[in-house]
Amino acid sequence: MPELTYLGHSAFSIACSKGTVLIDPFLDGNPKASIKAKDAKADVILVTHAHGDHLGDAISIAKRTGATIVGTFELANYCADKGAKVMDGHFGGTMALPMGRAKLFPAIHSSCTDDGVYLGQAASFVLEADGARMYHAGDTALFGDMRLIGEEFDLDVAMLPIGGHYTMGIEDAVRAVKMLRPVVVVPMHYSTFPPIEVDPQMFKRLVEKETRTECVVLKPGESLAVEGIGHQERREVA
Ligand code: NI
Ligand code: MN
Secondary structure (H helix, E strand, O other), rough: EEEEEEEEEOOOEEEEEEEEEEEEOOOOOOOOOOOOHHHHHOEEEOOOOOHHHHHHOHHHHHHHHEEEHHHHHHHHHHHHHHHOOOEEOOOEEEEEEEEEEEEEEEEEEEEEEOOOOOOEEEEEEEEEEOOOOEEEOOOOOOOOOOHHHHHHHHOOEEEEEEOOOOEEEHHHHHHHHHHHOOOEEEEEOOOOHHHHHHOOHHHHHHHHHEEEEEOOOOOOOOOEEOOOOOOHHHHHHH
C-alpha cells in the first residue's frame, strides 16, 4: 500500500507494493531535508523540472540505486547525458512504471538547470499505484486546467506548493484544491527559505473551512498511509 513520506521542500518518497517512487529529491542542499541523498531508496524518480530544488540529487541517486528518472523529453535527455537511466514522456502521456503509472501534465513554471541549461516546460504528475491516485503539482501558478485533472482522477492526495513568491501561495492553493478536489491535500514548497516562509496551519484552516478536503501538514520525515483514505464516500457528497 502506498505510504507517502515527506522529505522536506517538494521531496516525497512513496513506498508502493512494487517499489519506491521518489519525487523531486532535493536533499543534500535542503536545510529541511529529513534524509541525505546517500540514504535515499528509489526504483523510480519523478522529476517535475530542472530547478536545483527539484532535480536536486536525482542524478546521483539514480546512478547509485539504478532507479529510472522519469520526466519530460528534455529533462530526461539531460539526465541520460549525465549517466542516469531515464524514461522520457510528455504532457498528456501516461507512462507505465513497475509500481503503476504516471501521467504527465503541465505546470505553469519554467525549467532550467543550475548551470543554465533550459529544459522546456515544467511538469506535474498524477501517479497511480496500488489503487491510489496522487497528484504532485511541482512548482506552479494556479491554472484553470487543474479542473480537468480533478475531473479525470478521483484524487486521494494532492501535493501542492503554498509558499508563494515562486509558485502559488496559500490563497491560490486553496482555489487549486477546489478544482482538484482531492480527499487529502499535503502542502509543500514553503518555509525552506525566507521568501517562501508561510504558516501551513493558515492553509489548513482555509482548506477545511472552504472545501471538503482534509489538509494534512506533514513535517519532514512524517508519513501518511494513502490506502484506505476512502475517497468515494467523500466525493459523493461533494
Ligand atoms: Ni522551480
Ligand atoms: Mn522550486
